[in-house]
């Protein structure tokens with residue numbers, strides 16, 4: 001497909017997302033199924049336009065003076081694809097699959113409007129009702145944080161030390177641009193996509209098939225490390241999902257000790273079996289029935305609670321979720337977090353650590369949730385997160401944000417997805 005056909009496809013997908021309020025990944029998958037002639041390169045290019053248009057939706061709409069997906073898709077190509085209006089015109093010449101050209105009005109607006117004159121919530125591409133929530137955690141830096149959360153993300157890899165060293169993987173992936181992260185010994189990073197390029201398909205590499213690495217955001221790797229899992233420990237990963245943090249902890253434990261992992265949804269846990277096999281992890285026991293956890297009561301050194309949340313910290317990768325989030329959903333997540341926090345209490349031994357994690361940036365799911373928990377559960381005391389950070393990463397690493405009861409990673413502060421972690425010790 002030529003650029004015009006890809007642009008037209010992106011417009012159709014964006015229209016589908018807008019009219020049916022559906023996740024971008026689903027809409028893209030459906031488009032792919034009904035256009036089987038499109039190759040991997042086409043799909044990646046269409047996906048890029050769609051995700052760029054969603055990440056910077058407000059700013060593109062403001063500059064185009066239009067909220068039509070047709071115009072924001074053009075805007076995404078101009079803004080992130082690095083094309084000028086003339087170059088875009090030329091690229092579509094004679095392409096019968098290209099969309100209708102931009103209206104004169106939108107072209108003029110695009111050329112005339114200066115983004116520095118846009119209201120702050122538009123520059124930050126942040127739903128207006130979320131502005132006070134961002135101010136609550138980031139204070140006067142909220143706009144920098146919102147802007148960083150609307151940029152293209154890098155592709156991070158976690159080295160699986162059970163099977164390979166970083167240098168070996170860097171060699172095997174030469175040509176992909178993967179480089180070690182200077183302050184985190186286990187991570188490799190492929191920078192964000194430039195212009196119209198795409199990320200390499202690292203999962204097709206033999207090194208991936210052999211289990212030498214996993215795809216995992218640096219922030220997720222960091223919170224798994226801060227959980228403090230060590231060889232020989234007994235760990236319960238209570239909201240394990242597909243096991244991203246389980247696998248990271250298993251490697252930190254050098255396959256010794258035991259991780260019990262559980263998720264309320266069987267289907268979410270299902271991919272873990274294949275991932276464990278590929279990674280050479282032997283100290284993980286998945287559980288699908290909660291009654292199987294009874295024997296663990298009072299025994300666990302660590303209970304990791306990677307709680308269900310709004311996912312606001314991952315908006316770089318899932319920007320459609322930003323526009324679907326409602327305060328009702330936020331309230332539901334807060335209630336679920338409270339339920340799972342209480343559900344995990346019986347499993348810890350005295351002196352054990354409850355590690356509470358979310359991939360949200362909002363205080364009501366993080367700091368405030370822990371403040372309430374501590375008020376209601378006086379048998380827990382907090383581990384000093386500034387000290388913990390210093391012990392692990394010293395002075396070389398960027399500094400997270402430290403609210404009262406934990407630490408917050410974010411694209412602007414630590415150049416990662418957004419995460420919250422708090423570690424509490426049972427007295």
Ligand SMILES: C[S@@+](CC[C@H](N)C(=O)[O-])C[C@H]1O[C@@H](n2cnc3c(N)ncnc32)[C@H](O)[C@@H]1O
Nearest residue numbers: 239240241243244245263264265268306307308
């Ligand atoms: C943030 S995701 C976990 C991601 C996973 N830990 C990882 O690193 O890939 C949260 C998980 O919590 C699970 N969950 C939600 N409510 C739960 C409950 N009451 N008990 C156990 N798991 C629950 C969801 O099914 C979801 O998989």
